[in-house]
Amino acid sequence: MNPVIKVNSVEKEYKHFHLGPIDFEVEKGTVVAVVGANGSGKSTLFKTLMGLAQPDNGYVQLFGLEEQKQVVDVKNRIGFAGSGLYHAFSQLTVNKLAEFVSHWYTTLEKDYYEHLLNRYEINGKEKFANCSLGTQKKVEFVLAMAHRPQLLLLDEPSANVDMLSQRRMREDLKSFMEQEENSIVISTYIQDEVKQMCDYICILDDGKIKGFFEKDEIRHLWARLWISSLPDQLKNDPRIWKVEEHPLQVITNQLPDIEEELLKCQVDIIRIKRLELDDIMEYMFIFNKKTTNTSGVLLKGDDCNHKNKVKQN
Numbered sequence: 001m002n003p004v005i006k007v008n009s010v011e012k013e014y015k016h017f018h019l020g021p022i023d024f025e026v027e028k029g030t031v032v033a034v035v036g037a038n039g040s041g042k043s044t045l046f047k048t049l050m051g052l053a054q055p056d057n058g059y060v061q062l063f064g065l066e067e068q069k070q071v072v073d074v075k076n077r078i079g080f081a082g083s084g085l086y087h088a089f090s091q092l093t094v095n096k097l098a099e100f101v102s103h104w105y106t107t108l109e110k111d112y113y114e115h116l117l118n119r120y121e122i123n124g125k126e127k128f129a130n131c132s133l134g135t136q137k138k139v140e141f142v143l144a145m146a147h148r149p150q151l152l153l154l155d156e157p158s159a160n161v162d163m164l165s166q167r168r169m170r171e172d173l174k175s176f177m178e179q180e181e182n183s184i185v186i187s188t189y190i191q192d193e194v195k196q197m198c199d200y201i202c203i204l205d206d207g208k209i210k211g212f213f214e215k216d217e218i219r220h221l222w223a224r225l226w227i228s229s230l231p232d233q234l235k236n237d238p239r240i241w242k243v244e245e246h247p248l249q250v251i252t253n254q255l256p257d258i259e260e261e262l263l264k265c266q267v268d269i270i271r272i273k274r275l276e277l278d279d280i281m282e283y284m285f286i287f288n289k290k291t292t293n294t295s296g297v298l299l300k301g302d303d304c305n306h307k308n309k310v311k312q313n
């Protein structure tokens with residue numbers, strides 16, 4: 001495999017925050033969603049990917065190029081949106097900003113840029129600073145797309161953006177991914193974006209990767225089962241994340257194995273329900289935060305890393 005992004009033992013230290021060490025790879029032709037709570041380090045990770053923040057340790061390799069060559073060879077191939085990239089230039093109008101950005105992205109396509117401005121109902125003559133928050137996000141998105149990059153790094157591109165424009169962004173990203181060599185890394189809180197677009201989910205918690213999952217695989221593995229009894233040998237099994245009483249139910253992240261064991265023990269499985277992605281992520285976060293029993297609910301296990309890791313390079 002020749003990854004588009006290779007993040008190798010990257011660490012970034014701020015006074016009250018430590019990112020990393022982070023290791024992962026993004027395959028060409030895939031979409032990775034970076035999800036995590038506020039302050040978990042998503043923007044810091046994007047900044048290190050873009051070279052806007054220098055890692056204290058480790059390195060980021062883009063398109064398989066050596067670090068020194070990246071600045072020159074890579075910038076036209078990346079579209080970046082987010083992390084207040086244009087705040088220092090916010091007194092420029094949107095059109096002047098595009099002109100300015102075209103010095104970085106030498107392939108900026110004027111016609112495509114105009115098309116995107118119309119599509120997202122952006123007034124190119126308005127000062128960036130005077131645009132609403134949602135419009136600023138749309139401008140960032142348009143400028144990330146307008147030079148037709150191969151890799152999009154999008155840090156919360158649809159925050160504050162209206163529903164119609166969010167849908168258009170999803171359509172545009174879907175078209176973008178029709179080109180085989182294109183890839184996206186996106187941070188988002190919008191479940192539909194994760195569900196509809198992403199192949200992998202990277203979970204960040206307190207500056208560390210808590211899991212790097214293939215989306216379809218986790219949906220296949222996580223389920224709630226209603227059962228007639230819970231055999232003793234499964235009571236402390238780390239594959240069972242939660243047990244609820246009345247009626248007896250278990251949540252597992254290893255459905256095929258647990259189902260087989262229950263059947264071996266002649267337990268009746270009354271019903272199986274696959275979990276939605278939002279529920280799965282919630283369980284992972286609850287677990288990571290080591291939430292304890294609050295209402296007769298039993299949470300199990302002690303170390304999430306060995307359990308929820310379907311794929312982590």
Ligand SMILES: Nc1ncnc2c1ncn2[C@@H]1O[C@H](COP(=O)(O)OP(=O)(O)OP(=O)(O)O)[C@@H](O)[C@H]1O
Pocket residue numbers: 014015016017036037038039040041042043044045
């Ligand atoms: N330049 C900086 N100097 C000092 N601390 C910083 C700096 N940039 C980020 N941090 C700290 O790093 C931590 C992670 O911030 P970051 O913006 O990466 O989180 P995030 O996951 O993107 O959050 P959100 O979802 O709220 O946007 C925070 O505690 C933040 O205060």
